[in-house]
Amino acid sequence: MRRFIHTMRSLVRRSFRGRSREEFETLFLRFRRIMKSNTRSLEVITEMGDILGGDYLFDIQYVTRAHEGLASLIEESLGQFDELTGGEYPELLGRFQEIDSTISDLMAGNIGAGSALVVAMESEGTATSMMVGGKMAPLIDLRRSLRLAVPEGFIVTTQGFNEYLRHNRIFENVSLPKDGRPLSDPVIEELSEEIMHGEMPPLLHTALERALKRFLSRCRGACSLAVRSSADSEDGDHAFAGQYRTVLNVPPDIRSLELAYRKVIASLFTSSAAVYQQRFGYDPTRIRMAVGCLAMVDAVSSGVLYTANPAGPDGTMAINASWGLGTAVVDGIVDADQFIVDRSGKIIDQHIGGKAVMMLRQSGAGISEAPTPVAMRNKPSLSPEQAGELVRAGALLEGHFRMPQDIEWAFDDTGRLIILQSRPLRLPASPGTITAADRKADAPKIQFRDAGIVVQRGAASGPVYVVKQDRQLGEVPAGAVLVVKHDSPNLTRVMATVAAIITDAGSLTSHLASLAREFRVPTLVNTGDASRILEGQREVTVALDDLPVVYAGRVGGLAGKGSAPSQDVDDLFEFRRKRALLRYIAPLNLVDPFRDDFSPKGCRTLHDILRFMHEKAVAALVDAAGFGRRSPGAVKLELSIPAGITVIDIGGGLETLKNAGSAAQEDIASLPFKALIRGMVYPGAWRSEAVPLSVNDFLTSMFRAPDLNAESDRQAGANIAILSKEYVNLHIKFGYHYTILDSYVSDTPRSNHIYFRFAGGATDVTKRSRRLQVIAALLESDGFAINTKGDMIIARLSNRTREDMMAVLERVGRLVSFTRQLDAVLQDDDDVTKYTEHFLRGEYELTDRAAQR
Amino acid sequence: MDKKRIMVIDDEKIVGDMAKMSLEQEGYDVETFLNAEPALARLKERAFDVVVTDYKMKGIDGMEVLRMVKKEYPATTVIMITAFANLDAAIEALRGDVHDFFPKPVKIKELKASIRRALEKVS
CATH class of the missing domain: 3.30.1490.20 (ATP-grasp fold, A domain)
Structure with a gap:
């Protein structure tokens, strides 16, 4: 690297005339330092994401060390950044310190942030x-x-x-x-008493x-x-x-x-x-x-919206609604209305519930259950317009929080939509399958008035236990199939020990449903009359999937089939608290440099700080180079593909330009860049239409921004290449992945090198890692030394002849274009081999099998 | 067949919690302890197939646990984990007949594989 910087220096010296030469040289070196420590920072963030992701046993020391390392890298970068931008963003350091001290507070278990009561x-x-x-x-x-x-x-x-x-x-x-043992019931009671009488x-x-x-x-x-x-x-x-x-x-x-x-x-x-x-x-x-x-909202109607519908179809949202206060829905008291709405706001399916009762505010204090006026019972509690408005708000919230949301809402007496709560939606754990052979066609089935709604799939057998009053809960035997009229917060007490749950009322979106998914108990709600039908029944077997069935007696072989795996580390309290640190480190919120919140103040995570620095460092460098024909100058590169690259020529990288401010492919004189671009524009390698992201990709985008396509074109201006005759330093960002390429190509093989780094993506981690496998395989076939870390790949190649280098760079160019959207189509591991082979054969077609299904 | 019994000793709760939940998924019976004293007392009451212990702990440390387990319960396998990944500790532990040695953070999959191997060796 030192040899390289030396070469750079002499190049810069040779090519610049006038006052700005020395200045630009210094700025470029600062820029490189920032990029280097930012790369290292992203590696640390990626590694922390891996280690805190649930696959590792880790302790506090690891977290402390990683955080300290990261903070000092970013501090170093901030120093260089301040110099590079001439102190243009003085608030950035303060913002960094705020975020960093929040992380430290969390780590120390302090409640930081503010003294206001x-x-x-x-x-x-x-x-x-x-x-x-x-x-x-x-x-x-x-x-x-x-x-x-x-x-x-x-x-x-x-x-x-x-x-x-x-x-x-x-x-x-x-x-x-002491020693982390759970609190005993008397201690719990004592604490609660102390608080009540404090x-x-x-x-x-x-x-x-x-x-x-x-x-x-x-x-x-x-x-x-x-x-x-x-x-x-x-x-x-x-x-x-x-x-x-x-x-x-x-x-x-x-x-x-x-x-x-x-x-x-x-x-x-x-x-x-x-x-x-x-x-x-x-x-x-x-x-x-x-x-x-x-x-208190005077709710005319209210309920819950899930922005992803756990019961399918993909891409729809589920709304449960009822008259009056939302308690009726979340506590599963009524047979609520259910609307399945597509993302345009159109209702594609609906079930209008009986809504026999509604919850109302009492005139003094408290709330009470009252019979719903008969005329309102079978009337939808939500108009199509309201459903549409709700879905639009849901999409906004989902986009903002980058995760499917579980939203409590109300329409007040003026018809205004009010959001009462929005939190991440926990989707049901994916179960195994119940095969037709598991079912016994001849086993007697029990019919309820309604088919019911499956909120957690799975199969189980057990003695029936019908609970009519909460105080009976203490007597529910372990392994029982619990039957209740409706939800109650007290059910948590038995959640860990019952085999299955069946309710008369209830909805997909109630608290009971959340709990059932959390404890992974097979649960069927809204059967209408299970508590009456099952009274006196000794034992039943439930088989809950797309075709929920309850059998009388024990059906051998079914129990446990189709059940979700038992809890995993994701559910652990301490683990979640530690992983929560990542919220201030890993997510990227600053995605669109054209938005107002793309500012130091808008940075909410360390990743945001890095992103902000990256964008502004590139801009500062372009600025310093100045636009125009004079060297160093920044010009737009016009290609047959919309790669949106701005080029800064620091000496011999471009031919003399016909037009000020823009350069064409044939104007490129830089050897490595010429080869790379030749590859990037290679017919077919760049796919211009977007490959749609699947719902799963979208759901896993918690630490990522969701929309691959929306910003790609506007973003493109941030792509930058710094050129000389023999050198290129390229930073590009397509959608949500970043590529950095640094290459020097001359007649001296010893001096020649390619450094290639690729990171990120918008799809789920499996697909992203499949894309990395393709990239790694292809680069390896060209002799690169590969180093992968999380979803980042770093590849190096050196000591090749000029001709070799040019040929490799051309293939890397094709690879850059080809892999831009590749992750979205990598449905399974076979696809990795398939697309690797395709690429080697020169076939660049991406077929989206998921979309074809 | 009875479930294989595994003991995890680590002075950080999160390590024990995560180990317990992951190993229970494999069908093991797991007990966790935040320090060695109660763990050793528990060993007197029940036999364990594998003991996974932290190396550096207040009071009785991991090496001590290893020595005592090997002396009193030679059939029990000991796996050591530590935040201080230094070679000396590893060599010392290996000399003391430890089955495996992992620097933290420990990949859970690797710990599971190591336990599986240990149990195969015994049976």
Whole structure:
């Protein structure tokens, strides 16, 4: 590398005239340093993604070391960046330090970020999930970023919670078990009691009074509050669906509010917490709970939207809706309406439920169940226009959070859509299959009034246990098939031990459904009358898949078939907390340099910081080169393919140009670049139409941006090649993968080299890794030394003759074009071999088998 | 046939939790401990086929665990994992008749394979 820099220097010196020569030389070296440490940083991020991905046992030391290494690389880069851009982005360092200290706080288990005890929903300041909890942080975010309506109100922060614990010495008064053993029931009860009877800390009391006063001055109507938990668990408290308490319709006076607050935070300590602790290593004493105090929405209709439909078809969304408050749907109390809607907002299937009851706000406090007026029962609770509006909001949220979402929503009495909650959607674990042979055609089947909805597939046998009241739950034997009328948060207690669950009412989107998927218990809901039909039945076998069947008695061979695998490390509490660090490291939010939030302030992760630096470093270099005919000058390269490359010639890289500001393929004089471009434009290698991404690719895009095609053309301007007669340094980004190529080609084989790096992609990790396999195989066949790390590949080749180098570069050029969208069509491992062979034969056609199916 | 029994000792909860869940998927019966004292006491009550232990721990460390297990329960296989991947520790451990030695982070697949090999060797 040193030899190379030396060569570069002499080249730059020879070719530049005038004052800017020395300057440009220095800037280019800074640019290279930034790119080098950014490459290294991305390697570390990729490696952390791998190690924290669930396939490794790791400890805190690993995480600490990796983070420290990463932070110091980025700091180094930031120093160079500041020099390169002449201090144009002074806020970037501050932003980096903020993100970095959040990571350090998380690592140390501190609740960092802020000392405010109460913050307003409309606050424009920082509101991380560590501060306002996993349920409220997305709400604040979506109000700000997407301008969607959310309820007004305020949040008691995790710091407020800490203050309550500290003031009342909660953990000091109760003796907690040591050595990570789960809390016993008496201890749980004691903690809950201590919290309920604690005194409001004066500071918190004053802050609440102030917030309440402000809220009352802004609200209209009854102004009552919904007081909801928002734990700091980084997964948007998804793992604990419906476990913590929500107190609805709280009168807006300080006494009622403080009582509701206590009830909500005390719900950290319930017997279901112990179940979670046993099963997932969840530790309730480590949760810090923020509490949202939001205006009660006078909902005309409400319910839940899943932006991905777990029951298929692909690309549709599922809505459950009912009249009145959403509790009716999430608690599975009513036979709700179900709408299956495509992404354009068109309803493609619907089931209008009976909706015999609805939940309403009582005039004083609390809510109550009331019979639905007969005329409304069989009327859809959502108009087609409303369904369309909801789906559009869902698509926005999904795009914004880069994951399918589970959204609670309401339409108020003015017809306005209000988002009450948006959290990552947990899709059912993929099960094995139940074959026709497993089923016994002659076994007696049990018929229910309705077919029911399968929320978790699988088969199981067991004695029937019908529960009519929650207090019977303590008597449910392990291995029983639990039959209930509808959902109850108390069901968590038996979730880990029952064989299967069948309910009368309920929907795909209820809390029970979330829990069943989490515990992977085969579950059938909304059968209408299972609790009546199965009363007196001794034993049943359920076989739940596309054709759900319940057999009387035990059907041999079926039990366990088609069941999802048991839990894995993904469900572990400590693991999730550690992996949560990645949220501040790996995701890329800054994808579109033309958007306003492409700024230091818009950086939310370390990856964003790197991305911002990359983009602006390239721009600074182009700027420094200046546009025009004079060298060094930046010009647009016009090719037969829309590769969008800007070229900076630092000496002999281009012929004398006919037009200022643009160069054509035949103007390229740089040896390595000429060969590379010849390959890139090779007929057929560049596919111009987009290969569509499958839904699965989209679903796995949590750490990635979802849309491969939308930005490709606008993005293209950021592709840059720095040229001399014998040298090219190329940075290109197509969709979501980056390629860096650095090559020197002369008559001295000893000096010749190619460095090639390829990273990223928008498809799921399997497909991306298949693409890497193709690339690796092809480069290897040309004699490259290959090094792969996660989804990054680094290849080196040196010491070849000029002719060899040119031939290899031409093939690399074809490879760059060919593999641009290759990942989207690599459906299985055979495709790896297939496309590798195709390429070697000079066939570049990509056929999308998935789309043909 | 009875489930094979595996003990995991590591002073970081996350390591034990992850090991337990991954190894239970393979059908093993797994118990985890945050330090060696209660683990050794447990060994007196029940036999384990494999002990996976951290190398560096407060109190009784991994080498000590290895020595005691080999002395008292020669049929039990010991696998060592450590954050301090240094050669000396590895050599010392290998001399002490450790079945395998992994620097952390440990690829779970490799740990599973090592346990499988250990159990095959015994049976």
